[in-house]
Structure formats: structure tokens, C-alpha cells
Amino acid sequence: MSQRERVTTLGAASAASPHRYVLYWMQSSLRSTWNHALEYAVHHANTRGLPLAVVFCLTPDYPDAQERHYRFLLEGIRETAAKLADRGIRLQVVAGDPPQIIAGLSRHAALTVLDRGYLRVHAGWYRYLQSHAASPLVQVESNVVVPVHHAYHKEAYSAGILRPRIQPLLQHFLQPIPEVELKNSAAIDVEDFLSDIRSIDTERVTNPDYISGFFSMDSVATAVDCFSGGELSAQQRWQDFLDRRLDRFHLDRNDPAAAGSSLLSPYLHFGMISPVQMALDARECGSSEGVDVLFEELIVRRELSCNFTTYNQAYDSPDCLPDWAVRTLAEHAGDPREYIYRYEEFALADTHDPYWNAAQNQLRKTGHMHGYMRMYWGKKVLEWSKTWQEGFATLIRLNDTYELDGRDPNGYAGVAWCFGKHDRAWQERPVFGKIRYMNDNGLRRKFDIDSYAARWNDDQITARSK
Ligand SMILES: Cc1cc2nc3c(=O)[nH]c(=O)nc-3n(C[C@H](O)[C@H](O)[C@H](O)COP(=O)(O)OP(=O)(O)OC[C@H]3O[C@@H](n4cnc5c(N)ncnc54)[C@H](O)[C@@H]3O)c2cc1C
Known part of the structure; x- marks a missing residue:
């Protein structure tokens, strides 16, 4: 069973019996093993002698999602559906608005279990379910080692604040997750329980022709071949x-x-x-x-x-920054900038700097920029934007559009870090003020950065060659 600190009761509504299943809304933990929410749902289905309905909701208008994100996700769905089938568990994928679908399906559920994401879009879904779910509603946190509220009850100023709180808890939270065998493997078809629901064939979900019947997508960040999802x-x-x-x-x-x-x-x-x-x-x-x-x-x-x-609900805007960072950036807002680029020039890797361009090219072509280069890349967008606020918005947009791992808490924290979040004040200098600075001399001193640049600035390189 899941550690109790991972489990939060979000609602106690009670659907009229007969209950037809326990419902697990799999959304943020797309996997068939090492998944506390899944095992919790199986356990509770067994306790009640009910079958388990596992549902993933595909929404065509997930904020900022591009073709590369959908393809990676769909590959993952197909694999997880197959792996769950080996455990006698059916994963059904339905197209539509997630919380509405889950609220509808909860009308026949003895219990609805959900996993947890950490962005505003997720919080909005959970709020909707809290007022619309017809069954008891339980959330199980499985994508972190230490559950977020358990680690700290408020925003941590820096890693130095969170680290000593997390470390003593590792022994307790780093435990294997035993797989529970599902006893009642009767197949549930969610289309029988909710009208207007559109179920997607998980075998065909990665077929672009099939999926275009559900979504029309006008995407700037096309699919990449060097990462397959799942x-x-x-x-x-x-x-x-x-x-x-x-x-x-x-x-x-x-x-x-x-x-x-x-x-x-x-x-x-x-x-x-x-x-x-x-x-x-x-x-x-x-x-x-x-x-x-x-x-x-x-x-x-x-x-x-x-x-x-x-x-911090302002995580993707300059309002998330600490006062000292805003103050110092404002004091240097009028400093002359040696170079100024617009979003479109950044996106096309069209700057004077071969190292910056290489990083952006790696990102466009593969969907993943090297971690150290992300810091340099971010700092330079601050330096070469007309205003620091424009730089912040440019970085969020580039990161969410092109990174396969974008639209993630790490992305918002990473961008904010470039502007002083979770960091301290450094020696004052033009444009940056007291925000930490990085330059290309550091890259040359520490790494064979020219070979990195040569690799990614070669127009002949395709994503497959990574
Ligand atoms: C401007 C900027 C933007 C970023 N955008 C993202 C993003 O959109 N999504 C994302 O997942 N990470 C982001 N990061 C954090 C970090 O760069 C990436 O997590 C890391 O490079 C991913 O590569 P990896 O899986 O090979 O990491 P590894 O070095 O193998 O690390 C293992 C895991 O640890 C975590 N991790 C590593 N470094 C960090 C870090 N600095 N902060 C938080 N977690 C970390 C990641 O989950 C990573 O997969 C960003 C950092 C910056 C400075």
C-alpha cells in the first residue's frame, strides 16, 4: 500500500450504488510499474471486489503542446496500455476535456483515484473535480520522492532551505512499490457509462492518420526521432x-x-x-x-x-522573482544592450554567437538541449532582449515550444533561475545588475565547446544523427 503521506483525500461525495468499478485517472504518471496511484487503485478495487477502469484523457488543446510532445506522449500511451494488459488491466484513452470526463465517469465509481501534476492547469482540473466528482476522490503523489506538502508547507527560497528538509525523509520515502495483482479483471468499457465519450484505440494511437481524425494540429515544433516515448x-x-x-x-x-x-x-x-x-x-x-x-x-x-x-502561482511570469532580483534588473533596465534579438530570431538560432546558436539548434532538432547550455542560453536571452521582461517571456515560450521536457516545473524554475530565482546576488554589472552572469569565455575555458558548436551548427545534421 502507498505511504499515507502520498495520499490526499480531495472529496468525499458518494455515488449511488451499484458501483461498477474503481476509477483511476492516469494522467501525470504514465507507467505500469513503480506507480503508487495505480497500486493504490488496484488495492481498493480488490478490497471492494470491483473491476478497475484506468482512463487517460487526451486533450487536443493542452497548453503549448506541439506535435513533438503529442507524438512522444502517444508512443508512451501505446506502451503503457500494452504493459498494463499484461497485468490484466485495461487502459482506455478518451478524447475530450479531462475533468469533465472523469467527473462523468465518477458517477459509477466506488472510488476515483488520481495522480498528481504541479502546474496551474492541473490545479484547475483538481478544483473542478472537487466540486463535480460524484464519488470519493483520492489523490496519490507518485512523481516525486518526497510529497510536496510534506517536504515543506510554503515556497522554499532556495535549495539550501529545501535540502535539509528533504534529506532526513529519504530513508522513509525511498521504498520499493510492490505490484498488486488485480483480482477482478472484468473489462470495463467506459463508453457504456458516459454518452458522447470518444474512445481511442491504443494500438493505433501512434498512427498519424488515425490520430488526425481526433486532432488538427498546426505545430511549429515538429516531431523528433531521437527520443521515442514510453x-x-x-x-x-x-x-x-x-x-x-x-x-x-x-x-x-x-x-x-x-x-x-x-x-x-x-x-x-x-x-x-x-x-x-x-x-x-x-x-x-x-x-x-x-x-x-x-x-x-x-x-x-x-x-x-x-x-x-x-x-508560487506566478511561476511563468516575472512576478515570481524575489524583490532583490526585480530591483536590480529595474535599476539596469536602461543600460545599453550590445545585441538585441526578437523571439523569431532566437527561435531560428539566428544570433551572432555560434555557441548560443548551437544550443538552440540542438533543441530544435532533437527536442533536448544540454543542461549546462540551458543556463548559458537563458542568461544570453536576458542579455540580448530589448527588456528583461521580454527576455523572460521569450525564454518561457522557447522552452515550452521546443523542449520535450518543457511545460514542466523544472522549465519554469530553470527560466526563473536565469533571472535570480533560487540564487543569490553576485557582483554588479551592466544589464544583469546583481543577477549571476555567464559568458562564452567560461565555455571555452571549461569545455571543447567548438566541437559542440560544429556538431549542432551543421545544417546537414538531422535529428536522427544524435
Ligand atoms: C533555462 C533552463 C530551462 C530548463 N528547462 C527545463 C525543462 O523544461 N524541463 C526540465 O525537466 N528541466 C529543465 N531544466 C533543468 C535541467 O537543465 C534539465 O532537467 C536537465 O538538463 C535534463 O537533462 P537530463 O535528463 O540529461 O538531466 P540529468 O543531468 O541526467 O539529471 C537527472 C534528472 O534530474 C533533474 N534535474 C537535473 N538538473 C536539474 C535542475 N537544474 N533543476 C531541476 N531538475 C534537474 C531532471 O529531472 C533530470 O532529468 C532547465 C534549466 C534551465 C537553466
């Missing part, structure tokens, strides 16, 4: 990282010319892999330095981002 791909990448890169992670992860990081952020974003599994596996087989650095990123930094978007 829990199997996630596990393969993870195993490869454990075997070949974890031991040197603390040495190689920052080098844009080395393949030192895990590349798992898109899978974490869609819930295709569990951070609990990753942390336990890593602790089992990695050197202590590599594991320490991975824990800092995967747990402390990532969960600082979830803390940020949970407690």
Missing part, C-alpha cells in the same frame, strides 16, 4: 546510464561535448519513469560521488521546482 524506452536509457555513465556523472554531466547526463527529463516529465525507482537503482549500483550529484539534481533540484510551481 516506459520501455525510459528503462533502456536508464539502464544504459547506470551501466556506463553514473560512475562519472559528477565529472561529465556539465560538459556539453560529452554524453554524460541521463537524458531522462522527457520521461520524467510525462511520468514514464519513477524518480523513486531511479534513486533506489542508483544507490544500489553507483559510486558515491555520482549518486550524490544525481540525488541533488533528481531529488533536491527537481523537487524544489515542484515546490516552486505549487506555492
